[in-house]
Amino acid sequence: MFVGKSLVLGPIGAQLDEASAGAIGRAMKAASFKADFAKSLEILAPAGLSMDRIVLIGAGDGLPGVTDFLKLGGAAMGALKDVEEISVIAELDAADIGAGASSLIAMGMKLRAYDFDRYKTEKGQPKEQKAASNVAILCADADGAEAAWQEDCVVADGALLARDLVNEPANVLGPKEFAAKAKALEALGAKVDILKQDELEELGMNALLGVAQGSVRKPRVAVMKWKGGDKDAAPVVFIGKGVVFDSGGISIKPAAGMEDMKGDMGGAAAVTGLMHALCARKAKLNAIGIIGLVENMPDGNSMRPGDIITSMSGQTIEVVNTDAEGRLVLADLLHYAKEKFEPRFMINLATLTGAVVVALGAHNAGIFSNSDGLCEQLSASGELTGETVWRLPLGKDYDKMIDSKFADMKNSGGRWAGSITAAQFLKRFVGDVDWVHIDVAGTAMDSPKTEISQGWASGFGVRLLDRLVKDHYEN
Ligand code: BES
Ligand code: MN
Ligand code: ZN
Numbered sequence: 001m002f003v004g005k006s007l008v009l010g011p012i013g014a015q016l017d018e019a020s021a022g023a024i025g026r027a028m029k030a031a032s033f034k035a036d037f038a039k040s041l042e043i044l045a046p047a048g049l050s051m052d053r054i055v056l057i058g059a060g061d062g063l064p065g066v067t068d069f070l071k072l073g074g075a076a077m078g079a080l081k082d083v084e085e086i087s088v089i090a091e092l093d094a095a096d097i098g099a100g101a102s103s104l105i106a107m108g109m110k111l112r113a114y115d116f117d118r119y120k121t122e123k124g125q126p127k128e129q130k131a132a133s134n135v136a137i138l139c140a141d142a143d144g145a146e147a148a149w150q151e152d153c154v155v156a157d158g159a160l161l162a163r164d165l166v167n168e169p170a171n172v173l174g175p176k177e178f179a180a181k182a183k184a185l186e187a188l189g190a191k192v193d194i195l196k197q198d199e200l201e202e203l204g205m206n207a208l209l210g211v212a213q214g215s216v217r218k219p220r221v222a223v224m225k226w227k228g229g230d231k232d233a234a235p236v237v238f239i240g241k242g243v244v245f246d247s248g249g250i251s252i253k254p255a256a257g258m259e260d261m262k263g264d265m266g267g268a269a270a271v272t273g274l275m276h277a278l279c280a281r282k283a284k285l286n287a288i289g290i291i292g293l294v295e296n297m298p299d300g301n302s303m304r305p306g307d308i309i310t311s312m313s314g315q316t317i318e319v320v321n322t323d324a325e326g327r328l329v330l331a332d333l334l335h336y337a338k339e340k341f342e343p344r345f346m347i348n349l350a351t352l353t354g355a356v357v358v359a360l361g362a363h364n365a366g367i368f369s370n371s372d373g374l375c376e377q378l379s380a381s382g383e384l385t386g387e388t389v390w391r392l393p394l395g396k397d398y399d400k401m402i403d404s405k406f407a408d409m410k411n412s413g414g415r416w417a418g419s420i421t422a423a424q425f426l427k428r429f430v431g432d433v434d435w436v437h438i439d440v441a442g443t444a445m446d447s448p449k450t451e452i453s454q455g456w457a458s459g460f461g462v463r464l465l466d467r468l469v470k471d472h473y474e475n
C-alpha cells in the first residue's frame with residue numbers, strides 16, 4: 001500500500017491497521033518512516049492478519065504525476081522480489097488512486113520484475129525459472145482499471161521484448177534470427193516482409209549492403225505492417241538501426257567496452273517492440289516498422305575507408321570511417337520508406353553516436369527534426385512516459401561539414417558536433433517528409449538501474465512512441 005507524507009492510511013489500510021491492533025501505525029513510528037518517495041517499510045507477520053507481510057511504499061509529498069505511479073509500482077515490486085502472491089492496495093492519502101493510476105502501478109511492477117538471467121546456471125544446469133508473481137490490484141473502479149490494463153500490459157510486453165532483443169548477445173541474435181523475431185509479429189495480425197541480400201541488391205541499397213559486406217552473416221531488412229486505420233490512410237513509419245554487432249569494421253573500435261556493441265540494434269529493438277504494442281492493442285491507424293539488420297565486421301571483403309558507394313537515392317557517399325555505419329544503413333531505409341510508403345511522418349531510432357552520450361547521458365535521448373510540431377508532440381509524450389527527449393539543432397553550417405572532396409557527402413564530419421553532423425547526413429535522405437531522428441545511444445543500452453528497470457537494456461522508445469501514437473495519430 002502507498003502512503004503520502006501525511007502518513008494517513010486509506011480505507012482498506014485503516015481496516016488492516018485496526019485488525020492488527022495498530023501494527024501499521026506503530027511500525028511507521030518505530031522506524032521513523034517519513035514516506036519519502038519510493039522508500040519502503042516492511043512489516044513482517046502482522047499480528048491478527050493472515051498475510052505474511054505488509055509493505056508500505058512512500059509516495060512523497062504532493063500529487064504524484066503519471067511517471068511517479070510507474071515508479072511507485074516499480075518500487076513495490078523491488079521490495080517484494082520473489083513473493084508469489086501480491087495484493088496491491090491502490091489508495092493514497094485516504095482516497096482511492098483511480099483506474100488509470102492503478103494500471104500504471106501494475107505496469108511499473110511488470111517492468112521492474114524483468115530480469116535477463118537466461119544464461120545464468122546453477123552449477124552448469126539451467127536455472128529453474130521462477131513463476132511470475134500473482135498480482136491483484138484492489139481499487140474502486142475495477143472495470144476501468146481492467147480496461148486500462150488491457151492496453152498498458154501489451155505496451156509493457158513491447159518494452160520487455162525490446163529489452164530482450166538488446167540484452168541478447170550477437171552470437172545468438174544475428175540478422176537472420178532478429179528477422180525471425182520480427183516475422184513472429186504476424187501472430188498478432190501484422191504483415192511482415194523479410195528482404196534478403198538479392199532483393200536488397202535489386203533495390204540498390206548499396207549503403208546498407210556496404211556495411212554488411214564484411215560479415216559472414218547476410219543482412220536482412222524486415223518490414224512490419226499494421227493496418228488498423230482507413231484502407232487508404234497514409235501510414236506513420238518507424239525505422240530502426242539494427243546493427244547486431246558494431247566492431248567498427250576496418251576502422252575498428254578499441255577493445256575496452258566493445259562488448260557493449262551487441263546493443264547497437266537498440267533502435268531496431270524499439271521499433272519491433274513498438275510494433276508489437278500497436279498490433280497487440282489493435283491501434284487505430286496504419287503503421288509500418290522498418291529495421292535494417294546487419295553486422296559491421298572487419299574482413300578481407302569489408303568496406304575500406306575511402307570507398308565511394310552509391311546509395312539507393314542515387315547520392316554518392318565517401319566512407320571516411322567504417323565505424324560511422326549506422327547512418328549508412330538508415331540512409332537507404334529512409335529513402336526506401338519515403339518512396340514506397342509516402343508516410344505521414346517518419347521517425348527513426350538509432351544508437352547512432354557516442355557524442356550524444358557525452359551531451360545528454362542516460363537521461364534524455366537526442367532528437368533532430370525538420371518539424372517543430374512533431375518535436376513538441378514527442379516532448380510531451382516524453383514527459384508523460386518518463387522517456388524524455390531533448391532537441392538539438394540542425395543547420396546549413398553543420399550540413400557543410402559532411403561535404404566531400406570526392407563524392408556528394410562523406411559519412412563522418414569528425415568529432416565536433418558529431419551527433420548533429422550524423423543527423424545532417426540522415427536529413428539528406430528524407431526529402432520533405434516530416435521526420436525525427438532519435439539518437440538513443442545513451443538511453444537504450446548500458447542504462448542505469450532505475451525504479452522500473454534492473455539495468456542495461458531499458459526498452460527505451462516503446463512507451464514514448466506508443467504514447468505519441470495514442471495521443472495524436474489514432475482516429
Ligand atoms: N554504434 C556507435 C555509436 C555508439 C557509441 C552507440 C556508444 C552506443 C554507445 C556508432 O556506430 C559509432 O561508432 N559512431 C561513431 C561515429 C564516428 C566514427 C563518426 C562514434 O560515435 O564515435
Ligand atoms: Mn559504429
Ligand atoms: Zn554503430
